[in-house]
Amino acid sequence: MKDSAPDWFETCVSHLTSEGTQRVWSVLVTIFGDLAQEETDQISGAVITALTSLAGIKAEATRVALHRLRKDGWIESTRKGRSSFHRLTAFGRHQSVTAAPRIYAKEAPEPGLWHVLIASNSDSSRKELADLMLTGDYISLNPATSMAPGQVPAGLEELMGVESSAISVPGWLRDLCGPEALKTAYDQFLRSTQIIGQEMPPEGAGDPMKTAILRVLIVHNWRRIVLRHPAFPAAFLPADWKGPACRAAVSQLLEKLPRPDLTSLEAELDS
Incomplete structure (x- = not known):
């Protein structure tokens, strides 16, 4: 300079x-x-x-x-x-x-599709959820439920997966x-x-x-x-x-x- x-x-x-x-x-x-x-x-x-x-x-x-x-x-x-x-x-x-x-x-890119993963009370199910949360843009809704943009990941074993393009967003989720x-x-x-x-x-x-x-x-x-x-x-x-x-x-x-x-x-x- x-x-x-x-x-x-x-x-x-x-x-x-x-x-x-x-x-x-x-x-x-x-x-x-x-x-x-x-x-x-x-x-x-x-x-x-x-x-x-x-x-x-x-x-x-x-x-x-x-x-x-x-x-x-x-x-x-x-x-x-x-x-x-x-x-x-x-x-x-x-x-x-x-x-x-x-x-x-x-x-900002806005994903058109979202998915929710829900775990049971079993330790193995919670662990599967915790492991998946390390692989993408997940947000934890509660200890057993997480959400991320895109499709439900393949190969789920003990998790329930739901995907949708229409989600009702309450105030508590906005704050989260x-x-x-x-x-x-x-x-x-x-x-x-x-x-x-x-x-x-x-x-x-x-x-x-x-x-x-x-x-x-x-x-x-x-x-x-x-x-x-x-x-x-x-x-x-x-x-x-x-x-x-x-x-x-x-x-x-x-x-x-x-x-x-x-x-x-x-x-x-x-x-």
Whole structure:
């Protein structure tokens, strides 16, 4: 970078990192998922360190997080001379591609079909239900009943499965799908996006590095919220739910912060 970060940039980063407890490995997952999702995409360690430093993350923490992602099978690394380059593994790309529609769609996907699973009082039936809840976007209605989008899974043994496209949604279910803690997270994120929209210059960040890290931090904060729950239709959520407003704000901000080409980020370090 050629100049110091302007006040508007520091203000935006501050709002996007205000929790102060960023999981660095998770931020790196967002960097790869947003900037380098294609099979041939790779990012140098120098660029990753430059990006994370703009977010207030220390170089040592970045190195530790990269090591963790390699160990967990998310990324693979190669060396060219003194430089290290990192890319998503097939597993990492699959995870990123799977989550992308929930994150980047301008309108939230609304499943047309839902299913409910009901367990008996037996331990084996409850265990089958608990195991299935680890495999999809299930929400627990009570200890014996769970619900998720899509068709009833095949191969049920001791569970009753019912699927339908028409479900009556009482108030208690709206509160269960949109609990206060999640509503608060959406409210706070919406305020942050509004402040960023006001602070950021109309033409965007201009600098490729600042553009990249602002994109990453916006997507990271959004991803942490929107992937915490299934893609519920509006009828399942409280009337004051801010999810659609947040999605619209994210789309608008990302349009002002177009994804930089990886070569431009590498070139920025050499300038």
